[in-house]
Amino acid sequence: MNTVRRSGNGIFSMNGREWSLLVACLLAITIFSVASPHYATSGNAVTVLRNSVELLLIGLGMTLLLAMGGIDVSIGIVMGLAAIAIGRILGADGSPFLAIVAGPMAGAVLGCVTAAVVVLGRVPAIVGTLGLLGVYRTAVFVLLGGQWLSGLPSSLTDLLSTTVLGIPVAAFAIAVAYLAVWLALRRTPYGLHLLAIGNSEEKARLSGIPVVKIRFATFVISGVLTGIAATFYVATYRNVEMTIGSTLALDAIAAVILGGTSILGGRCSLIGTVLGVLLLRILQNGLLLIGIPSLWQPVVTGVLILGVLGFEAVSNRLPLARFQRARA
Amino acid sequence: MTAPFLVARNIAKRFGALTALANVDLEVRSGEVLALLGDNGAGKSTFIKILAGAHPPSEGEIIIEGSPVAFSSPKDAAASGIATIFQELALSENLSIAENVFLGRELKRSILGIPFLKRREMRQRVDGLLQELDAHISDPEAPVGSLSGGQRQAVAICRALNLNAKLVIMDEPTAALAVAETRKVLALTRRLAARGCAVVLISHNISEVFEVADRIVVFRRGRKVAERLAAETNHEEVVSLITGAHPDVRALEKTN
Numbered sequence: 001m002n003t004v005r006r007s008g009n010g011i012f013s014m015n016g017r018e019w020s021l022l023v024a025c026l027l028a029i030t031i032f033s034v035a036s037p038h039y040a041t042s043g044n045a046v047t048v049l050r051n052s053v054e055l056l057l058i059g060l061g062m063t064l065l066l067a068m069g070g071i072d073v074s075i076g077i078v079m080g081l082a083a084i085a086i087g088r089i090l091g092a093d094g095s096p097f098l099a100i101v102a103g104p105m106a107g108a109v110l111g112c113v114t115a116a117v118v119v120l121g122r123v124p125a126i127v128g129t130l131g132l133l134g135v136y137r138t139a140v141f142v143l144l145g146g147q148w149l150s151g152l153p154s155s156l157t158d159l160l161s162t163t164v165l166g167i168p169v170a171a172f173a174i175a176v177a178y179l180a181v182w183l184a185l186r187r188t189p190y191g192l193h194l195l196a197i198g199n200s201e202e203k204a205r206l207s208g209i210p211v212v213k214i215r216f217a218t219f220v221i222s223g224v225l226t227g228i229a230a231t232f233y234v235a236t237y238r239n240v241e242m243t244i245g246s247t248l249a250l251d252a253i254a255a256v257i258l259g260g261t262s263i264l265g266g267r268c269s270l271i272g273t274v275l276g277v278l279l280l281r282i283l284q285n286g287l288l289l290i291g292i293p294s295l296w297q298p299v300v301t302g303v304l305i306l307g308v309l310g311f312e313a314v315s316n317r318l319p320l321a322r323f324q325r326a327r328a
Numbered sequence: 329m330t331a332p333f334l335v336a337r338n339i340a341k342r343f344g345a346l347t348a349l350a351n352v353d354l355e356v357r358s359g360e361v362l363a364l365l366g367d368n369g370a371g372k373s374t375f376i377k378i379l380a381g382a383h384p385p386s387e388g389e390i391i392i393e394g395s396p397v398a399f400s401s402p403k404d405a406a407a408s409g410i411a412t413i414f415q416e417l418a419l420s421e422n423l424s425i426a427e428n429v430f431l432g433r434e435l436k437r438s439i440l441g442i443p444f445l446k447r448r449e450m451r452q453r454v455d456g457l458l459q460e461l462d463a464h465i466s467d468p469e470a471p472v473g474s475l476s477g478g479q480r481q482a483v484a485i486c487r488a489l490n491l492n493a494k495l496v497i498m499d500e501p502t503a504a505l506a507v508a509e510t511r512k513v514l515a516l517t518r519r520l521a522a523r524g525c526a527v528v529l530i531s532h533n534i535s536e537v538f539e540v541a542d543r544i545v546v547f548r549r550g551r552k553v554a555e556r557l558a559a560e561t562n563h564e565e566v567v568s569l570i571t572g573a574h575p576d577v578r579a580l581e582k583t584n
């Protein structure tokens with residue numbers, strides 16, 4: 001039983017894991033500042049935060065999925081498809097407001113498709129979303145016809161890549177998304193049901209929880225968050241390339257489990273996910289600036305995942321954990 | 329005698345080629361503790377899972393207070409006043425006591441159409457129930473996974489009490505308990521019956537059964553082979569019914 005530890009219920013509850021991540025972020029920043037003269041600039045700080053927007057939104061949804069004992073490895077390409085929908089609307093000189101609605105809508109529809117396959121089709125989430133990943137990759141290729149969507153009009157950018165009262169619109173969106181997900185997780189029956197399902201689907205069912213409904217809803221919520229991420233992506237880059245989102249799922253899973261969410265479900269930390277995303281992006285940006293090619297970025301992510309899982313496996317076998325399990 | 333709370337008629341359950349239950353007729357009365365006995369694999373847990381709505385029966389019908397019911401989920405059974413404490417307890421180890429007691433039927437208030445948990449009220453209700461059960465738990469916010477076997481059983485019983493169940497089903501509630509905790513659970517079983525609840529208790533401990541049960545039903549290889557009033561039978565007879573050495577069981581098994 002490795003679910004004995006319990007994350008706090010507060011909106012920013014921090015445990016050992018979260019504090020360690022914060023320290024790791026600060027440590028990484030310090031080391032990179034010393035190693036590269038280009039690192040400690042306000043421009044670079046903005047770059048790191050800007051690069052974190054999509055991953056933060058997607059990471060919140062991935063946290064819910066993993067806490068429920070689910071996963072979605074197709075999430076990056078889902079963002080790609082939503083981005084294509086937004087791009088097509090902008091490209092046809094559609095209203096930017098329509099484009100803003102289109103992102104989450106496309107995400108919701110694709111979330112329904114994923115849920116239909118995984119939840120209604122009773123396919124293990126890892127297998128089902130891997131299958132969808134293959135299908136969606138081809139869909140992106142076909143939709144883009146081998147070319148980028150580029151040079152999109154700036155109407156969406158004008159709306160979203162600005163500041164209100166000195167605060168970027170993206171920051172507002174992330175704050176609202178964080179608050180909404182936190183409320184749902186810690187303050188409504190939905191959150192309890194989700195964690196119960198993550199602990200044991202069968203026990204949740206025996207407790208009278210509507211397991212199918214909760215699982216379905218969670219895939220849709222993750223889809224909507226991904227659609228919002230797509231909106232900010234298109235607003236920022238004003239193009240959609242063939243390889244869009246190809247490392248996002250790996251990054252999101254890495255950030256979430258770095259943050260202390262259990263890969264086995266039943267336990268999660270939202271603030272941990274935020275810190276996990278920041279650490280990941282700080283490392284990726286810093287390594288680039290000290291001259292390590294971006295080719296190596298997935299290696300860093302992979303090593304982080306293996307490191308955390310290895311650490312958890314070992315610490316579960318330590319005498320203290322064994323004692324706690326014996327008591328449980 | 330009052331009409332039974334629940335009547336099970338001709339219940340059968342098959343898992344693929346395996347017949348786990350066949351031809352089971354049984355009545356459960358309010359205010360009475362009914363004990364189900366039988367060897368491992370006799371079909372006791374399967375039978376109560378049907379009563380609890382966790383398995384649909386392959387055949388037969390269940391009648392509650394005179395009207396037939398068809399449960400498609402444990403939630404349906406709960407709505408009919410049946411609370412079940414499963415052998416595997418069905419508690420969520422990662423959630424707190426109050427969260428477990430209310431899981432699936434939380435107290436909530438609606439703000440802008442969003443159902444928010446009433447955590448404080450749930451906690452107060454659970455503290456009251458735990459006190460009533462005389463269960464001492466030092467940290468009620470701790471996850472249930474960190475509690476002892478007896479404490480977990482108390483949490484499961486709280487869940488049943490909280491439902492205001494008319495029938496409480498307990499599958500081997502004392503199997504993992506120390507002596508003192510077993511006594512508490514048995515006393516509680518009697519208390520439930522005294523409140524007018526019907527209680528179905530599964531146990532392998534025959535002396536325990538004689539202590540609390542009004543009626544004893546014995547299962548063997550998926551069939552009900554005997555039914556006795558506790559006052560009209562004894563330890564030896566019950567053992568021979570379970571093992572199949574009893575002449576009645578032999579006669580029955582020959583005809584089948």
Ligand SMILES: Nc1ncnc2c1ncn2[C@@H]1O[C@H](COP(=O)(O)OP(=O)(O)OP(=O)(O)O)[C@@H](O)[C@H]1O
Pocket residue numbers: 343346347348366367368369370371372373374375415
């Ligand atoms: N979900 C299932 N799928 C297939 N077979 C099952 C299932 N549940 C129970 N069985 C089988 O049905 C038979 C009756 O099992 P059951 O659990 O009801 O016995 P029991 O009387 O509760 O035994 P015990 O005293 O060991 O708890 C067994 O042979 C068991 O293997």
Ligand SMILES: [Mg+2]
Pocket residue numbers: 372373374415499
């Ligand atoms: Mg059993």
